[in-house]
Amino acid sequence: MIIKCVVDIFRRVLQYNVPHGKMYCGISVLPAYELMVPKGSLTEADIKLAIYLGWCVEMSITMLNLQIKAMLLIDDDIMDGSITRRGKPCWYKLEDVQLTAINDGLLIEESVYYILKKHFSHLQCYARLMEHFREMTFIGGVGQYLDSKSTQQDVLSFTMEQFKVTAQNKASYSGIYFPIAAAMHLAMCNDPEAFRQAEAICLEIGYFVQLQNDFLDCFGDPEITGKLGTDIQEGKCTWLAVMCLQRATMAQKMILKECYGNNDSESVKIVKQLYEELSLREICAKQEELSYNMICRKIRETSERHPIRVLQKLLGKTCQNTK
Structure with a gap:
């Protein structure tokens, strides 16, 4: 029996952390599903299932942002020391939350599987959905680990390969491929080539999105992004840091080595x-434009009813973020 106080606490956890931001992942599920189902055959029940699935994806993404190393779940903001998220104080920063954020992440994760069992267990795709959610959760956790682990490295050891691997695990799979493949499973897609196409394009989009995130963390306006950037202070392996190493003189590399990863305003400024x-x-x-054009070309090469096409509009909105 779940007592009322637990229900009230969990309601607060969900309302504070989940239904905010752009929620691109969650809202991608329904239109992707609609693309794959024959026109005129969608029922109200089908649409509801797609909406439920979208919320499960969004909750899982939130849970992934409430993770930390090893076997514990804790807020992503604790990992990178952020103060705000989506324009509000980070969940763990609230006086009455702090380290209980560990348990909150667990609650969100288990509630996702509860919802999946309640609404999808009668469908043939149920086992595939469960496997997909667990796989994406694991990959996302690996991405968070790689992202945080880079803060312990010497900045001069950063490489583009390291950046790409981290972006794939942190952004491409758990943030982009996750909702598209979930919709494909719900639509009972059994075409390996369709999944392969979706995965390949989502990997490119993940690189594009991570590049933007790194740029906005450094140069973005917190009033617009809703988050104070901390990548430089934390010493993370970002696209900017890697490109700096590729173009810098030895003297400039020494400046980067001396200042990168220091949590003081003067070092960040330098x-x-x-x-x-x-x-x-x-x-x-320039890199953003090249990447955007390549992704759009690859999307156009897919069939008109491939679910990856829902990302075309999302990509356009994302591209405007750094303008």
């Missing part, structure tokens, strides 16, 4: 000045 000297803002814009 690193940002170094990025500006190397024209990384302009290089990022």
Whole structure:
């Protein structure tokens, strides 16, 4: 029996953490599902299931942002020391929450599987959905681990390969491929080539999104992004740091080594000045355009009813974030 106080606490956890931000992952499920189902055959019950599935995806993404290393679940914001998330104080920063955020992440994860069992266990796709959610949760956890582990490295050891692997695990699979493949499973898609196409394009989109996230963390306006950037202070392996290493002189690399990963405003200022000297803002814009055009071309090459096409509009909105 679940007592009322637990229900009230869990309601607060969900309302504070889940239904905020752009929720691109969750809202991608229904239109992707609609693309795969023959026109005119969708029932109200089908639409409800897709909506439930979208919320499960969004809750799982929230849970992934409430993780930390090893076997414990804790907020992503604790990992990177952030103060705000989506324009509000981070969940763990609230006076009456703090380390109970560990248990809150567990509650959200288990509630996802409860919802899946309640609404999808009668469907043939149930086992595939359960496997998909567990796989994406695991991959997302690996991404969070790789992201946090980089803070213990010497900045001079960062490589583009390391950045791409982290982006794949942290953004491509759990953030982009997750909702699309979930919709495909719900639509009973059994075409391996369709899944392969979706995965390949989502990997490219994940790289694109992570590049943008790194740019906004450094140069974005917190009033717009809703989060204070901490990548430089934390010493993370970002696209900007890797590009800086590729273009910097030995003297500039020594400046980066001395200042990167220091949690003081002067060091952050020096690193940002170094990025500006190397024209990384302009290089990022060019790379973004190239990546965007390539992804759009690959999406156009898929069939008109491939669920990956729902990401075309999402990609356009995302591309505007750094304008």
